[in-house]
Amino acid sequence: MSDGVKTVGTAGPPDDLPIRIAPLPREQWTDAAREVFAFWGEPDAWENGSRTNTQMVLANHPPLAMAFNHWGKHILIENSAPAWARELVTLRIAWHMHSHYEWHYHVGYALNLGMTLDQIAAIGVGPDAGSWSDLDAAVLRCVDELWENSRVTDATWATLSAQYDKRQLMDLVFTLGQYVMLGWGLAAFGVQIEEGVDPIGFDLKTGSGRLPGVRFKPGEVEDWADNQYES
Template identity: 60%
Template structure:
């Protein structure tokens, strides 16, 4: 479902150091210290452990400790993934979005925004903020003021940083050629999987006992 060409490969086992293993094992994936992570981005980040460890701490806040309600975070990430055409982020966050209460119809409408979708004013301004920040590099006074009727100061900070972080992450994945994991059933922008199965919920690290199994790889 992608013609991406890997440019930085997962760190070869012969080069695994304890620092690299810290990157692999950060998210609590079983046996990752000993066997490496099954997540491609972690294995690629092992090439630069200091960067990988900093990235993990930063990314964990935005993914797991974000002050935004998770539904709005997934609106942001999925819209970013579509706007910058990140097949990797789209594939992973369709399942997270479903777990956050979005439907496949909602996710299609995130992709097609502003067409379709029975969005509330709060939903719509979040999606608009993603587009405005990507397109203009800032938020207008009107957009900021509308957002602040729904979100407090910390949430506003997390909102802007979340948009920027997932744009950056998507650029990194695309530029370095990080592929969707082998064994995964890739979910395309058309919301169809390679196998033809309907996409289902997936869980973030530690969110459920079987969070690793739900990924399908």
């Protein structure tokens, strides 16, 4: 895709979310809040706070935040389902929910796996885009079926279970649930994309007009935090 990225699907621009729960102000930083900041291993987070608005908002409720972070670490890093399938799930549900924050970061994670911008754009079309393998189409169809009907059809389950073991199937379904839950929280609390970050829209165009770039998950490379939040 050399001349920009085509717009696909129906997802519009991100909502202009009102900030209802703001990042925790410094005068309220307790040790419990600092543990939230430092959970993912960002340099200097204990002293200076997290660079991610998600953690700074969650730090308003440290017991909830730490429980969520331990769960999120399993889903994001320790998950037994294949990484490719997880990004299909996450990006498809972000598309359904118009979750700009989730879409922005997981586009970079998908690029890091070797997914092309054309393939990411096709996630907005869904399982019938025409370019997916039977397995990839089944992963996307699983998301759509659960999103629309809270059920997975026998045909979709048969395709998935022919390739994935029980743990992978369980992780795949709970990955979907994780990002629905997170998307609800981001929208309800009004969590914003971090200041200075070049946001990636649902049309895969950035605010600056540059093509989206690879991003790394926590701990994946030594300077992952700089890569995450650079503009």
